[in-house]
Amino acid sequence: MKSPERSPAPDVEADGSGAVRIDELRVLHGQFVDFMLDYKFAIDEITTKFNILREDLHNSNEYNPIEHINSRLKSPESVLEKVQRKKYPMNLASIRENVLDIAGVRVVCSFISDIAAVRDMIAGQEDVTVLDERDYITHRKPNGYQSLHLIVSIPVFRVDRTVRVPVEIQIRTIAMDFWASLEHKIYYKYRGQVPPNLLAELTRAAEAANQLDEKMESLHRLVDHNGHRAPISERQGGLDFSALYENLLAED
Numbered sequence: 001m002k003s004p005e006r007s008p009a010p011d012v013e014a015d016g017s018g019a020v021r022i023d024e025l026r027v028l029h030g031q032f033v034d035f036m037l038d039y040k041f042a043i044d045e046i047t048t049k050f051n052i053l054r055e056d057l058h059n060s061n062e063y064n065p066i067e068h069i070n071s072r073l074k075s076p077e078s079v080l081e082k083v084q085r086k087k088y089p090m091n092l093a094s095i096r097e098n099v100l101d102i103a104g105v106r107v108v109c110s111f112i113s114d115i116a117a118v119r120d121m122i123a124g125q126e127d128v129t130v131l132d133e134r135d136y137i138t139h140r141k142p143n144g145y146q147s148l149h150l151i152v153s154i155p156v157f158r159v160d161r162t163v164r165v166p167v168e169i170q171i172r173t174i175a176m177d178f179w180a181s182l183e184h185k186i187y188y189k190y191r192g193q194v195p196p197n198l199l200a201e202l203t204r205a206a207e208a209a210n211q212l213d214e215k216m217e218s219l220h221r222l223v224d225h226n227g228h229r230a231p232i233s234e235r236q237g238g239l240d241f242s243a244l245y246e247n248l249l250a251e252d
C-alpha cells in the first residue's frame with residue numbers, strides 16, 4: 001500500500017512584515033496535531049497492555065494487582081508552557097526529546113507490594129524500553145508525595161512509519177493516589193503558594209496514608225487471596241493482626 005503524502009516541513013520565514021503567513025500556520029498546526037496523535041496512540045497502546053494483563057490474570061484466576069487505570073494527554077498549552085519554562089528549543093524534535101510526559105498513564109494498585117509486580121509486568125515486555133525510573137516511594141518527596149514513575153518508550157505503528165513514543169507511567173496505591181489528587185487540587189487552588197500550616201497538614205496526611213498502606217500490606221500478607229491463612233513465614237511482626245485473625249477463625 002502506498003503511504004499517503006505528508007506535508008513537508010514549512011519554511012517559516014516571515015514575509016518581510018514579520019508576520020507568518022496563514023498557509024504556513026495551517027501546515028504548522030497540522031504537523032502539531034499529527035505529532036500529538038503519536039502520544040494519543042501511545043496512551044492507547046499502554047492502556048491496552050494493562051487491560052490485557054488484568055483480563056489475563058482474571059481469566060487464569062490469579063490475583064489482579066490493578067485497581068484502576070487513568071490516562072491523560074498533556075494539553076498543547078501545557079506542552080508549550082513546559083518548553084518555555086525549561087528553555088528547550090521550540091521545535092518538534094526538541095519537544096520529542098525533552099518533554100517525556102506528554103502521554104501519561106496512571107495505574108492504581110491495592111497494595112504497596114503490587115507496585116513492583118505491576119512495574120515488572122510492563123517493563124518486562126519485549127517492545128517496552130524503560131528510559132528512566134524514579135522511585136518516590138523509597139525516596140518520598142519532602143511534601144510526602146509517593147509514587148513510582150517510569151518513563152518508557154513504545155513503538156507506535158502509524159500508516160507510513162513506526163515511531164518510538166515516550167510515555168510516563170505513574171504506579172501507586174489507592175492511598176497514595178487519594179493523597180496526590182487532593183494535594184494537586186490544593187496546590188492549584190493556591191497557585192503553588194500553599195500556606196505553610198496547610199503544607200504541614202498535608203505532609204501529616206501523607207504520613208497517615210503511608211501508615212494505612214503499611215497496615216493494609218500486613219493484612220494482605222496474613223490472608224491469601226482466597227481468604228485462607230498465609231504461611232506463618234509470611235506473617236510480619238509488629239502489628240497484632242494474627243490475634244484478630246484467630247478470633248475471626250474462631251467465630252466461623
Ligand code: 0O2
Nearest residue numbers: 074101104134141143145149170179180181182183184185
Ligand atoms: P500533571 O497535571 O499530573 O501532568 P517536570 O515534569 O519536569 O516538571 P519532573 O521532576 O521531571 O517534573 O517530574 P516528576 O517530579 O517526576 O513529576 C512529574 C509528575 O508527577 C507531575 O506532573 C505530577 O503528576 C506528579 N507529581 C510529582 N510531584 C508531585 C507532588 O508533589 N504532588 C502531586 N500531587 N503530584 C506530583 P505534572 O506535570 O506536575 O502534573
